[in-house]
Amino acid sequence: MFDLAIIGAGPAGMSAALTAADHGLTVVVIDEQQRAGGQIFRQPPETFAGSVLHPTAGYGWATELIRRFEADPRLTTEFGWSAIGVLHDDAEPDGLCVAINHPEHGTRMIGARRLLIATGAYDLPVAFPGWTLPGVMTAGGVQTLVKAQKIAPVGDVVLAGAHPLLLLVADLLIRDGVPVREVAFAQSIPTPVDMLRALGAVPGHLRMLTETGAILARLVRKGVRVSSRTIVTAARGTEHVSRIELARVDRRWKVTGAPREVAASHLVLGYGFSASTELARQIGCELAFDSPRGGWVVAHDERLQTSVPGVFVAGEPTGVAGADQSRAEGTLAGLGIAASLGRAVPAAAFAEAERGIHASTRFSAVVQSMFEPVRGALGDLATRETTVCRCELVTRGELDDFLESSPFVSNVNAVKLSCRTGMGPCQGRYCENSVGAILASAREQTIGLGGRFSAHLPIKPVPVGDLRDLDAVTEQPASDGSDTGRSAS
Numbered sequence: 207m208f209d210l211a212i213i214g215a216g217p218a219g220m221s222a223a224l225t226a227a228d229h230g231l232t233v234v235v236i237d238e239q240q241r242a243g244g245q246i247f248r249q250p251p252e253t254f255a256g257s258v259l260h261p262t263a264g265y266g267w268a269t270e271l272i273r274r275f276e277a278d279p280r281l282t283t284e285f286g287w288s289a290i291g292v293l294h295d296d297a298e299p300d301g302l303c304v305a306i307n308h309p310e311h312g313t314r315m316i317g318a319r320r321l322l323i324a325t326g327a328y329d330l331p332v333a334f335p336g337w338t339l340p341g342v343m344t345a346g347g348v349q350t351l352v353k354a355q356k357i358a359p360v361g362d363v364v365l366a367g368a369h370p371l372l373l374l375v376a377d378l379l380i381r382d383g384v385p386v387r388e389v390a391f392a393q394s395i396p397t398p399v400d401m402l403r404a405l406g407a408v409p410g411h412l413r414m415l416t417e418t419g420a421i422l423a424r425l426v427r428k429g430v431r432v433s434s435r436t437i438v439t440a441a442r443g444t445e446h447v448s449r450i451e452l453a454r455v456d457r458r459w460k461v462t463g464a465p466r467e468v469a470a471s472h473l474v475l476g477y478g479f480s481a482s483t484e485l486a487r488q489i490g491c492e493l494a495f496d497s498p499r500g501g502w503v504v505a506h507d508e509r510l511q512t513s514v515p516g517v518f519v520a521g522e523p524t525g526v527a528g529a530d531q532s533r534a535e536g537t538l539a540g541l542g543i544a545a546s547l548g549r550a551v552p553a554a555a556f557a558e559a560e561r562g563i564h565a566s567t568r569f570s571a572v573v574q575s576m577f578e579p580v581r582g583a584l585g586d587l588a589t590r591e592t593t594v595c596r597c598e599l600v601t602r603g604e605l606d607d608f609l610e611s612s613p614f615v616s617n618v619n620a621v622k623l624s625c626r627t628g629m630g631p632c633q634g635r636y637c638e639n640s641v642g643a644i645l646a647s648a649r650e651q652t653i654g655l656g657g658r659f660s661a662h663l664p665i666k667p668v669p670v671g672d673l674r675d676l677d678a679v680t681e682q683p684a685s686d687g688s689d690t691g692r693s694a695s
């Protein structure tokens with residue numbers, strides 16, 4: 207049995223793994239990507255020519271962190287494997303079994319005394335007419351294709367949403383020769399008061415902010431229209447997107463006028479991120495709703511232990527706060543886990559890790575408040591015909607009719623049981639935000655009050671045959687911690 211299993215090799219998972227290994231723990235890190243780095247430092251496969259990481263401006267530390275992680279012989283890594291669920295080990299009072307799945311090699315079980323959930327975030331999905339048409343993509347998805355596979359959309363592009371990632375992606379696309387027609391932000395242009403409030407974010411992030419300014423200037427120089435207070439109301443086309451409808455909105459993102467059309471073959475959406483919490487939900491961790499920090503986030507104590515003993519959390523599942531904070535939380539979690547297993551951790555080490563988190567919070571708090579999505583207005587974009595749950599093909603009209611005929615239903619799981627929204631293979635990752643916003647508006651309650659979908663093993667779709675291996679033997683680290691042996695659980 208490993209001392210620690212970490213799910214996710216982004217900034218949080220990597221720094222936790224190195225910290226835990228420094229305190230003598232045996233560590234296994236599982237990530238469904240082929241290489242370390244997580245979302246922000248995603249690397250192309252080693253087989254690609256010139257596969258060198260160019261970290262985003264302001265994150266110069268990434269190259270060294272990835273180098274140390276990849277070169278560390280104390281760590282066992284399982285790349286290309288998805289964690290699909292966690293079970294308690296009947297044979298070990300404080301043991302956990304992580305079920306991991308690979309598209310070609312099926313399912314294996316890995317035993318560990320402690321678990322760290324460092325699973326990051328994903329693009330916030332928004333349902334509106336045409337959002338399921340081919341050609342509609344998320345900003346993170348497009349960035350992933352360009353960064354990891356060197357593939358860019360063919361045709362012209364409109365980007366729309368409310369997050370600065372749109373600017374980074376527009377810049378990536380233009381550098382790849384893709385025509386960008388417009389970048390539309392739902393927010394207003396920041397006022398001088400907004401700018402003053404944002405001053406707290408400047409120390410330590412000047413390079414990142416000037417780079418963002420430079421990107422904006424490059425876009426304008428290339429003739430790209432950058433609009434504010436503009437929202438996408440529909441993507442139109444028959445087999446593929448061919449036209450995008452954009453409309454003016456007020457400060458709360460309510461549509462105020464008739465939409466205009468822009469011809470384009472791709473629509474790239476970037477409304478921000480949702481914390482990736484499905485593993486925490488499956489294990490039974492408590493969550494709390496925090497809209498600016500990514501919706502449902504995992505509750506934890508001051509050493510990042512969740513409500514489930516032995517299960518810790520770091521990075522975006524505690525709240526979407528950027529790579530600096532993920533890295534700092536990874537260090538704190540590594541220390542907390544080492545201490546929970548009886549290793550001597552000096553108080554000064556905890557204090558330093560906490561200072562790291564505090565320093566990054568100054569920046570992340572400003573970003574969160576400036577770019578918080580107006581979830582109610584996004585819920586209103588779906589019309590009666592819009593498919594809200596794309597796994598089970600449930601429309602907004604069906605939801606509205608159900609809510610009208612069942613006036614006492616005020617929880618998303620009750621809606622799920624009756625309408626099947628969130629019942630499909632994505633377990634609500636696509637529709638939870640829309641269903642939550644629609645329910646909140648119908649019942650005149652907050653989104654948090656409507657609760658969240660539960661998640662079940664397997665948290666990601668796998669072939670049914672792969673589930674028979676869930677009672678297989680649990681893997682153990684070899685005595686030197688460098689390789690895995692096996693024994694029955």
Ligand SMILES: Cc1cc2nc3c(=O)[nH]c(=O)nc-3n(C[C@H](O)[C@H](O)[C@H](O)COP(=O)(O)OP(=O)(O)OC[C@H]3O[C@@H](n4cnc5c(N)ncnc54)[C@H](O)[C@@H]3O)c2cc1C
Pocket residue numbers: 213214215216217218219236237238239243244245246247262287288289290324325326327328329345346347349350371374479482485520521522523527528529530532
């Ligand atoms: C698509 C996308 C693109 C982004 N691009 C940028 C950017 O350009 N600039 C920026 O400042 N911020 C960006 N962000 C925000 C960025 O995620 C964070 O700033 C930072 O990467 C968070 O670090 P982390 O360690 O918490 O999580 P991540 O870096 O997201 O790492 C989490 C890791 O967990 C793995 N994982 C998740 N679930 C499982 C599972 N069940 N089994 C196995 N592995 C799993 C993922 O593959 C991933 O490698 C992006 C976010 C997303 C979602």
